[in-house]
Amino acid sequence: MRYEVIIPAAGQGKRMKAGRNKLFIELSNVPIIVYTLRIFEEDPDCLGIILTINPEEEAIFQSIIDTYQLRKAIKFISGGQERQQSVRNGLQHVSASEFVLVHDGARPFINRTLISELTKAAFQHGGAIPGVPVKDTIKKAMNNTVEETVERSSLWAVQTPQAFRFSILKRAHEEAEKAGYLGTDDASLLERIGEKVVIVEGDYDNIKITTQEDLYFAEAILRKNQR
Numbered sequence: 001m002r003y004e005v006i007i008p009a010a011g012q013g014k015r016m017k018a019g020r021n022k023l024f025i026e027l028s029n030v031p032i033i034v035y036t037l038r039i040f041e042e043d044p045d046c047l048g049i050i051l052t053i054n055p056e057e058e059a060i061f062q063s064i065i066d067t068y069q070l071r072k073a074i075k076f077i078s079g080g081q082e083r084q085q086s087v088r089n090g091l092q093h094v095s096a097s098e099f100v101l102v103h104d105g106a107r108p109f110i111n112r113t114l115i116s117e118l119t120k121a122a123f124q125h126g127g128a129i130p131g132v133p134v135k136d137t138i139k140k141a142m143n144n145t146v147e148e149t150v151e152r153s154s155l156w157a158v159q160t161p162q163a164f165r166f167s168i169l170k171r172a173h174e175e176a177e178k179a180g181y182l183g184t185d186d187a188s189l190l191e192r193i194g195e196k197v198v199i200v201e202g203d204y205d206n207i208k209i210t211t212q213e214d215l216y217f218a219e220a221i222l223r224k225n226q227r
Contacts, residue, residue: 001119003099006050006090010079035108052079052086103161106209122163130202131156
C-alpha cells in the first residue's frame with residue numbers, strides 16, 4: 001500500500017536535557033533521525049517523507065541527509081508550536097497519496113512488516129495505530145493517593161507510526177482546528193469525530209527515545225538488532 005509519511009522533528013526534547021534537538025544525538029555514532037529515515041528510505045511503498053522542522057535547523061538536517069546518502073524525496077516543512085500543528089502543516093504538502101503515516105522521529109526501531117500491517121488496516125478501517133498491551137499494574141491517583149486500580153486487560157500503550165486515509169486525517173485536523181481542540185495523538189482526532197481506529201499489535205522494542213535513560217535501552221536494542 002503506497003503512502004507518504006509525516007515525521008514531526010521540530011521538538012526541543014526538553015526531557016532529554018541535551019541542549020539540542022534529540023534527533024541529532026548519536027547511537028553507535030549515527031544520529032537517531034538517520035535510523036528512522038532509513039526505514040522509509042528502504043521501503044518501496046513509501047513515496048516520500050515530509051519532515052516538519054525548526055527552519056533554523058534545516059542546514060543540520062540537510063547535512064545529515066547528505067552525509068548518510070538518503071536519496072528518497074524529503075520535504076522540509078516548518079513545524080508548529082505544538083506537534084499537532086506540525087502534522088497539520090505537513091498534511092498541506094502531501095502530494096497525491098491516499099494514505100499517510102505519522103511517525104515520531106525519535107522511534108528508530110520500527111520495521112517494514114509493522115508498516116505494511118498498519119497501511120493494510122488503514123485501507124480497511126480508515127485509521128490504524130500500533131500498540132502493545134500494558135504490562136504494569138496501573139493505579140489512578142489524586143494528590144499521590146491511590147483512588148483505584150485500573151483493569152489493565154483492555155489497556156494498550158500506543159506507539160507510532162499511525163496510519164490513516166489521507167482524506168479522513170485531513171478532515172479530523174480541520175475539525176480540531178475549528179474547535180480549538182488539542183489531542184494527545186492523531187488517532188484521538190479521528191476518535192473525536194467518530195471515525196474508526198483499530199489497533200495493530202506493535203513491538204515493545206519500538207520505544208520513543210525521550211530521556212537520557214532511554215538511550216541505554218536504545219543502544220541495547222541496536223546491539224540486539226545487529227546480531
